[in-house]
Amino acid sequence: MTLQVLRYLYDRTLVHKDTINFCQNILKKKVVDWKAVFRSDLSEPIRDVDLVITVGGDGTLLQASHFMDDSVPVLGVNSDPTRPQEVVELSEEFDATRSTGYLCAANANNFEQILDGILKNHHEPSKLxxxxxxxxxxxxxxxxxxxxxxxxxxxxxxxxxxxxxxxxxxxxxxxxxxxxxxxxxxxxxxxxxxxxxxxxxxxxxxxxxxxxxxxxxxxxxxxxxxxxxxxxxxxxxxxxxxxxxxxxxxxxxxxxxxxxxxxxxxxxxxxxxxxxxxxxxxxxxxx
Structure with a gap:
């Protein structure tokens, strides 16, 4: 494995962790009660909450959905979106595609804006x-x-x-x-x-x-x-x-x-x- 690939993988890990920390810092500023849970620790149905926020990609949202009924909405945050220029530059070395996140409406750039809209009832969830x-x-x-x-x-x-x-x-x-x-x-x-x-x-x-x-x-x-x-x-x-x-x-x-x-x-x-x-x-x- 080349040094370039290792740097790419390390950067992906770093970007994901930074996005998690960023979202948590935004939540700390809001007048809401919240709790962080690792996806690997999910084992019981998710109940008695007003909103679930998943930080990762579509796979993280899919896994969370298995513990949710139709009473709680979910907002997906794509923690590591694909960078088109990076894909082009590295195409001769390896596939540099990151997270697709079709079902994730938010990323680090717009998370607070979308969250504020949800808290103010300006956005409605879709029923999939x-x-x-x-x-x-x-x-x-x-x-x-x-x-x-x-x-x-x-x-x-x-x-x-x-x-x-x-x-x-x-x-x-x-x-x-x-x-x-x-x-x-x-x-x-x-x-x-x-x-x-x-x-x-x-x-x-x-x-x-x-x-x-x-x-x-x-x-x-x-x-x-x-x-x-x-x-x-x-x-x-x-x-x-x-x-x-x-x-x-x-x-x-x-x-x-x-x-x-x-x-x-x-x-x-x-x-x-x-x-x-x-x-x-x-x-x-x-x-």
Missing amino acids: ARMAVSVNSKVISTSALNDILLAHPCPAAVSRFSFRIKKNGEHLSSLLHSRSSGLRISTAAGSTAAILSAGGSKMPILSKELQYLVREPISPGVTSHLMHGFVKSNETMDISWFCREGLLYIDGCHVVHSIQLGDTIELSSGAPPLKVYLSPHFLSHDV
Whole structure:
């Protein structure tokens, strides 16, 4: 590893810590009670507070969301935004992209201004749809804000499953059978992430639909056009798993559930939404 890379990594760590300290100093000036909690220490539902502030990136906000219902809004602060000039200058050495922070409305430059607007009730949070997940009719306590990946534990193995869309218990589609690399399902908030990179499409951020994409289907034949689609807010997606083992990843790799042969998974946008303060620029480009 070159000295230049080490300096870059050290700078990222320093910028992140400086932003945390900066936000804490701003909070000390306000007439509010607050408490700092490391994301690794989150273990209980977040209740009895008026606002959650996450300092990091989208991953930090996603992790906090797993402990929040629809009663508490969250403001994301991007602690280490990408510096375009840095990316250009270092492109021949390594990828110098920093935090994307799609869901983070604030950074060190505008945090106090946005916080003051929230405290004065000048800003309203948006309600982002989350995905409810059930395995064998048992609801998983963690709702997905971003996406879900269903796949075999070995990335080189074939995932075998079938799925269909239902509404009020009635089948809206034929049973589709898949041998592939797995299945990804995203919310509107997650549609700019992995599913977009895999060939999906960006959705309006306030949409309550889900988007699914079968990853690398093997010989889909006449059903190839059905390997990508949408689940409306009043519909569900039912999946039957036909491998000996499988994994269900919720919002990345930190929340994982094991599944096995014969298990059924039901997905819908029926989970309580998450209240998030979004950038006006983000909402103005919501098409």
